[in-house]
Amino acid sequence: MLPGMWSSLFPCAPLRELSQHTLQSHLNIQMAAIRAMAQQSEPNRKTRHMSKKMKIVVIGGNGRIGTRVVNNLRQRGHEVVAGSPSTGVNTITGEGLADALTGAEVVVDVANAPVWEDKAVLEFFETSGRNLLAAEATAGVRHHVALSVVGTERLLASGYFRAKLAQEALIKASPIPYTIVRATQFFEFVGGIAQEATEGQTVRVPAAMMQPISSDDVAAVVANVALAEPLNNTIETAGPDPIRQDELVRQFLEATGDPRTVVTEANALYYNIALNDRSLTPGDNPILGPTHFKDWLASQPKRSEAVSA
Numbered sequence: 001m002l003p004g005m006w007s008s009l010f011p012c013a014p015l016r017e018l019s020q021h022t023l024q025s026h027l028n029i030q031m032a033a034i035r036a037m038a039q040q041s042e043p044n045r046k047t048r049h050m051s052k053k054m055k056i057v058v059i060g061g062n063g064r065i066g067t068r069v070v071n072n073l074r075q076r077g078h079e080v081v082a083g084s085p086s087t088g089v090n091t092i093t094g095e096g097l098a099d100a101l102t103g104a105e106v107v108v109d110v111a112n113a114p115v116w117e118d119k120a121v122l123e124f125f126e127t128s129g130r131n132l133l134a135a136e137a138t139a140g141v142r143h144h145v146a147l148s149v150v151g152t153e154r155l156l157a158s159g160y161f162r163a164k165l166a167q168e169a170l171i172k173a174s175p176i177p178y179t180i181v182r183a184t185q186f187f188e189f190v191g192g193i194a195q196e197a198t199e200g201q202t203v204r205v206p207a208a209m210m211q212p213i214s215s216d217d218v219a220a221v222v223a224n225v226a227l228a229e230p231l232n233n234t235i236e237t238a239g240p241d242p243i244r245q246d247e248l249v250r251q252f253l254e255a256t257g258d259p260r261t262v263v264t265e266a267n268a269l270y271y272n273i274a275l276n277d278r279s280l281t282p283g284d285n286p287i288l289g290p291t292h293f294k295d296w297l298a299s300q301p302k303r304s305e306a307v308s309a
Helices: 005-009 020-039 042-050 064-075 097-101 118-139 159-173 187-196 215-226 245-255 293-298 303-308
Strands: 055-059 079-083 106-109 143-149 178-183 202-205 233-238 261-264
Touching: 055 064, 064 079, 064 215, 097 118, 106 118, 106 215, 118 159, 143 159, 143 215, 159 178, 178 215, 187 202, 187 245, 202 245, 215 233, 245 261, 245 293
Parallel strands: 055 079, 055 106, 106 143, 143 178, 178 233, 202 261
Antiparallel strands: none
16 A cells, blocks of 8 residues: 555555445545645646655547646646557556556556447457556556546446446455546536437437536546555546536537427437436535636537537
């Protein structure tokens, strides 16, 4: 375990052997520390962690979230390896894993499956997870951080979410201290949601409640967690504003100058999954990202601008 709060409070007791009451009490302390870190200015965050430079490996480090996490951590003075097949680090074949993890204290796994077919996506997350966790154990990694999805256990009609749940189970069964960060749907996914639900010029979506978040805010939370003590638990992060899916898509289309019409249908599916108001929303006290959807929308190009560009 990383030196710090947990080891100083309980030098002889592994975190997983603490009583539920004690565990929850100190989980709350760590959560408060992560929230406070998220609210600090960038210079303050950098100063806080410059005193202990760590080697951190980010699996999926060239992706949407991974690139942001890598940049965030490098700006704070840490040695960061962006691990992906394109950089010679392959969690499926094991290629490059041992070298990449040598000397690493923290591994952040934000990799996503290249295909979503039920069997293939399960094989990806299970194979990648087993290989990565085994390599971490050999290398003496002290904290495994993984990005997952809010509502995973409520979305098991989808093979993708069954695979994510299997990934989480592997992490929890591993001896390596961990923190799982579950995020709600990203703002950047709204266009894809609209496209998936389009028939001609009509977009048919349910009015299920959501609480989406920006990719930048997700990456900031993941980076903060990577620099904190492992929780051996799952935390959630979401955007600041609950909004129904039909209104979310409608606002996106209007803001980007898209002429398609949104029709609200109670039985419309979300990537072939039936939703209710709990399916995609966080539980109590998630870590809230600061970016509002309306502010993010204001930064998006209009459809005519995107075409001309």
